[in-house]
Amino acid sequence: MKIELKNMRHVYPTGDEALKGIDLVIEGTEPVAIIGQNGAGKTTIVKHFNGILRPTTGDVLINGESIANRSTASWSKEVGYVFQNPDDQLFLESVQKEFEFGPQRIGMPEKEIRERMEWVSELVGLKEKLDLHPFDLTSTEKKFCTIGAIIMMNPNALIFDEPTCGQDVEGNLRLRRIISELKEKGKLCITISHDMKFVVDNFKRVVVMCKGKVLLDGKTEEVFSQVETLKQSFVTPPPITKVAQGAGLKETVFTTEAFIEAFEACRKG
Numbered sequence: 001m002k003i004e005l006k007n008m009r010h011v012y013p014t015g016d017e018a019l020k021g022i023d024l025v026i027e028g029t030e031p032v033a034i035i036g037q038n039g040a041g042k043t044t045i046v047k048h049f050n051g052i053l054r055p056t057t058g059d060v061l062i063n064g065e066s067i068a069n070r071s072t073a074s075w076s077k078e079v080g081y082v083f084q085n086p087d088d089q090l091f092l093e094s095v096q097k098e099f100e101f102g103p104q105r106i107g108m109p110e111k112e113i114r115e116r117m118e119w120v121s122e123l124v125g126l127k128e129k130l131d132l133h134p135f136d137l138t139s140t141e142k143k144f145c146t147i148g149a150i151i152m153m154n155p156n157a158l159i160f161d162e163p164t165c166g167q168d169v170e171g172n173l174r175l176r177r178i179i180s181e182l183k184e185k186g187k188l189c190i191t192i193s194h195d196m197k198f199v200v201d202n203f204k205r206v207v208v209m210c211k212g213k214v215l216l217d218g219k220t221e222e223v224f225s226q227v228e229t230l231k232q233s234f235v236t237p238p239p240i241t242k243v244a245q246g247a248g249l250k251e252t253v254f255t256t257e258a259f260i261e262a263f264e265a266c267r268k269g
């Protein structure tokens, strides 16, 4: 899977220029995190990955084909977008129906739907709650219901818009399992998150957005080592990373163990 943005701008009908010329390539199966302060343009950019939003100028190519060539419904089979707010996505009267709806619409055989339901409901932790109305789920479970509904459609790329919002440690661990299992199955996961610990624990590549532009894009360690540039985006590295930077360590560390190792190495000269 390859998603390519070429000098792409998006201006909302209100006149807000949310994206100001983006060049970006995301390719393969390595999960990518998109970070940045509120209003940086993260949701706007990812809504272009399956045509929910269309570029005002420039182009978006999916596996080399312009997004302009097809409908959003058609692109959604290839790139699934999980909404930031579950209430924007869930509308049926049971979790099971939410899981069946997308696959049935794209003509997935019933047998395959049943098999995927087994795997997906287990993966997102809703196996025992398939008969429940989504409104009777906790806010965390609702989020996993929206994620499950998109995984059910078996797209090659999945966009998670703020899945960590409101999650506890257990929820973050489940998200970690989901992202890693999807990668194993050859899927590309692109995730927006404000949770920097989750980002450094789960992503080797990070794209930092700031005021409608890509400010930084690269390996997680490299991105978080750009202390001065990062300040422009108001992104705060995880506490342990900040302590290490404050202590003058050269390495960008994300764990206590890495901190101790780098500190010892520094002490020994």
Ligand SMILES: Nc1ncnc2c1ncn2[C@@H]1O[C@H](COP(=O)(O)OP(=O)(O)OP(=O)(O)O)[C@@H](O)[C@H]1O
Binding pocket: 012, 013, 014, 016, 017, 018, 036, 037, 038, 039, 040, 041, 042, 043, 044, 045
């Ligand atoms: N439907 C809309 N109509 C007009 N302007 C919008 C609309 N949606 C977003 N914007 C504006 O576009 C800019 C980028 O918004 P966007 O939601 O993409 O940012 P974000 O980085 O995802 O923010 P957050 O972290 O708060 O979700 C902001 O200035 C926002 O006010």
